Amino acid sequence: MSDSAPVLSARDLRRDYPMGESPVHALRGVSLEVAAGDYVAIVGPSGCGKSTLLNLLGAIDRPTGGTVAIRGEPVERLSDRERTRFRLLHIGFVFQRFYLMPALTAGENVELPLAEAGMSRAERKARARELLTYVGLGARVTHRPTQLSGGEQQRVAIARALANRPALLLCDEPTGELDAHTGAEMIALFERLNADGTTLVVVTHDEDLAAAAKRVVHMRDGGVVSDTRVR
Amino acid sequence: MLLTLVRASLQRHRLRTALAVIGVGVSAALLLDMVMLASGMRESFRSLLEARGFEIRLTPKGTLPFDTDASIDSAGALMAQLRADSDIVAMSPVLGGQVHVRAAAGSATAVAIGIDPAVQGDYEVRTGRDIAAPDQLVASAEFLRATGARLGDTLRVEGGYDAQMRTVTAERRLVLVGTAHFLYMPANPRAVAMPLATLRALTGARGDPVSLIMLRLRKGAIADSVQAWIAARVPPVTPISTAAALRQVDQRLSYFRQLAFILGSVSLAVGLLLVTTLVTVSVNERLGEIAVMRAIGVATGSIVAQVLAEGVVIMSAGSLLGLGLGLATAHYLNGILSSFPGLPAAIDFFLFQPRDAWVSLGLLAGCGVLAGAYPAWRGASMPIAVTLREEAVA
Numbered sequence: 001m002s003d004s005a006p007v008l009s010a011r012d013l014r015r016d017y018p019m020g021e022s023p024v025h026a027l028r029g030v031s032l033e034v035a036a037g038d039y040v041a042i043v044g045p046s047g048c049g050k051s052t053l054l055n056l057l058g059a060i061d062r063p064t065g066g067t068v069a070i071r072g073e074p075v076e077r078l079s080d081r082e083r084t085r086f087r088l089l090h091i092g093f094v095f096q097r098f099y100l101m102p103a104l105t106a107g108e109n110v111e112l113p114l115a116e117a118g119m120s121r122a123e124r125k126a127r128a129r130e131l132l133t134y135v136g137l138g139a140r141v142t143h144r145p146t147q148l149s150g151g152e153q154q155r156v157a158i159a160r161a162l163a164n165r166p167a168l169l170l171c172d173e174p175t176g177e178l179d180a181h182t183g184a185e186m187i188a189l190f191e192r193l194n195a196d197g198t199t200l201v202v203v204t205h206d207e208d209l210a211a212a213a214k215r216v217v218h219m220r221d222g223g224v225v226s227d228t229r230v231r
Numbered sequence: 232m233l234l235t236l237v238r239a240s241l242q243r244h245r246l247r248t249a250l251a252v253i254g255v256g257v258s259a260a261l262l263l264d265m266v267m268l269a270s271g272m273r274e275s276f277r278s279l280l281e282a283r284g285f286e287i288r289l290t291p292k293g294t295l296p297f298d299t300d301a302s303i304d305s306a307g308a309l310m311a312q313l314r315a316d317s318d319i320v321a322m323s324p325v326l327g328g329q330v331h332v333r334a335a336a337g338s339a340t341a342v343a344i345g346i347d348p349a350v351q352g353d354y355e356v357r358t359g360r361d362i363a364a365p366d367q368l369v370a371s372a373e374f375l376r377a378t379g380a381r382l383g384d385t386l387r388v389e390g391g392y393d394a395q396m397r398t399v400t401a402e403r404r405l406v407l408v409g410t411a412h413f414l415y416m417p418a419n420p421r422a423v424a425m426p427l428a429t430l431r432a433l434t435g436a437r438g439d440p441v442s443l444i445m446l447r448l449r450k451g452a453i454a455d456s457v458q459a460w461i462a463a464r465v466p467p468v469t470p471i472s473t474a475a476a477l478r479q480v481d482q483r484l485s486y487f488r489q490l491a492f493i494l495g496s497v498s499l500a501v502g503l504l505l506v507t508t509l510v511t512v513s514v515n516e517r518l519g520e521i522a523v524m525r526a527i528g529v530a531t532g533s534i535v536a537q538v539l540a541e542g543v544v545i546m547s548a549g550s551l552l553g554l555g556l557g558l559a560t561a562h563y564l565n566g567i568l569s570s571f572p573g574l575p576a577a578i579d580f581f582l583f584q585p586r587d588a589w590v591s592l593g594l595l596a597g598c599g600v601l602a603g604a605y606p607a608w609r610g611a612s613m614p615i616a617v618t619l620r621e622e623a624v625a
């Protein structure tokens with residue numbers, strides 16, 4: 001994996017939420033670079049702007065100021081349609097809530113981004129099975145989300161996020177709704193993902209999850225207060 | 232994938248889907264019936280008038296065909312006069328009357344028409360043969376039932392029967408040679424047809440009266456100009472072309488059609504509201520799902536298509552149901568209405584014309600798509616981050 005050009009490069013990101021008289025300054029100038037193969041945890045008190053930052057990094061929200069480039073591509077230059085395509089092919093999302101399509105099986109949920117990317121039916125079936133096996137759910141391909149536990153649903157969501165081999169996996173409180181034991185399994189899975197080459201940015205206030213990362217970014221009040229490499 | 236999602240979403244709320252389909256079906260049925268009603272009477276009237284290719288009908292001055300007992304006198308002279316117009320290629324005189332018939336098994340009073348068998352346009356022979364001699368007649372099936380007569384029987388036919396005096400004007404022995412379907416009579420008429428001269432003799436007519444003359448025109452002749460020519464040259468008759476008759480029908484039916492139009496529009500609007508409601512509800516309860524789909528890169532177009540496809544599936548199923556329902560209702564109502572006294576049985580109030588039906592169902596489907604388009608598009612273009620946040624809080 002080449003470390004020369006960062007996978008992700010954010011400069012002076014600002015995000016205001018216009019709230020009438022007193023707008024919320026959720027981000028007040030955040031800069032961040034993430035190299036390929038890195039594993040970054042973003043931590044900080046609730047309301048400090050972690051999710052806001054992650055949404056900007058993942059191009060599902062537009063900043064009030066500043067720039068985001070992924071693989072050298074400045075995303076603010078993209079039209080909405082191009083951004084959607086960009087997210088599909090280059091960014092994986094995992095949310096706190098598992099947010100699977102309840103009507104689809106685990107396998108079909110993983111197939112969704114593959115189908116959208118234009119992969120043939122047979123190919124994507126095989127790939128979905130492979131991904132679900134990777135996250136330890138090879139036997140649950142035809143199960144629906146309601147038939148899976150919280151931890152299993154989150155694994156399906158991770159498999160879906162990895163479907164199109166994204167440059168970057170962005171996770172917002174991925175263990176937020178899991179018990180300690182399932183959370184620990186999830187932490188192990190993230191470590192394995194990273195060891196296998198996935199670049200990870202994880203927002204969390206789970207100390208165990210943060211402790212597993214290679215680098216920890218502390219935020220407070222819309223800004224970065226420390227950025228420490230632990231490994 | 233899209234289809235899987237659509238199917239899954241429809242199956243998730245089976246009852247709701249079923250109710251929506253039924254709702255659309257009922258409104259489609261109503262719309263179809265209204266469209267059929269709006270054009271049905273006119274179209275069946277037209278095909279009835281045009282059935283035998285006569286384009287102009289001559290009636291006694293100021294009357295409609297068989298509207299009164301009035302007759303055109305000295306028809307022979309009149310027809311000789313008409314021969315001067317080379318546009319007229321055939322003339323079919325018709326005389327209406329009543330006869331009393333005694334058969335071996337029973338007797339009955341029947342409506343009788345006197346015609347020229349060579350050019351008549353009033354009936355179609357169903358069994359047996361057509362009239363070929365002055366002492367032959369054809370009769371309706373109902374007449375055969377009522378009298379017990381059979382083909383080949385010789386019947387005693389009396390005309391000018393006077394109930395008080397128990398006398399008749401004349402009597403003839405006629406051979407029943409065929410059964411016929413009478414085009415312009417109400418359902419199950421008790422009717423007979425015989426040569427014009429025979430009926431005249433039976434009813435004791437003086438001169439050569441007829442009730443009606445139907446004219447067939449040369450190919451390419453303009454009915455309106457022939458009509459004008461007759462109106463100017465042959466004072467004792469009123470010529471009515473099929474087109475003019477249809478104009479009259481149109482006038483008389485205009486309230487009817489307006490009503491049908493309004494009710495049809497209402498049912499269209501109901502279908503539209505139904506689908507709008509359904510799509511809006513469907514989008515609203517899936518805001519989170521939709522936001523996630525977009526976050527992971529599913530194109531807005533795919534999402535809109537998915538929501539619309541759901542609507543289209545419901546519309547199509549409903550329209551199919553509506554087609555069946557509408558036709559069944561129309562058939563049932565036609566049955567009731569066609570026994571209306573005085574109307575030819577061939578008149579349909581509801582006429583199924585595939586083109587009209589598809590137009591109305593297509594209209595419904597188009598409305599469904601239109602109704603779904605806005606909520607679908609709106610749902611698919613909400614800000615993703617904000618929606619996810621709101622869904623997470625909810």
Ligand SMILES: Nc1ncnc2c1ncn2[C@@H]1O[C@H](COP(=O)(O)OP(=O)(O)O)[C@@H](O)[C@H]1O
Pocket residue numbers: 017019024025026045046047048049050051052053617620
């Ligand atoms: N859509 C929004 N409208 C108004 N304020 C918002 C919105 N989203 C986030 N905020 C505010 O921005 C700040 C940062 O929120 P967020 O990024 O969700 O924090 P965190 O994820 O660290 O808990 C909070 O004060 C929050 O209330």
Ligand SMILES: [Mg+2]
Pocket residue numbers: 050051052172
């Ligand atoms: Mg958050």
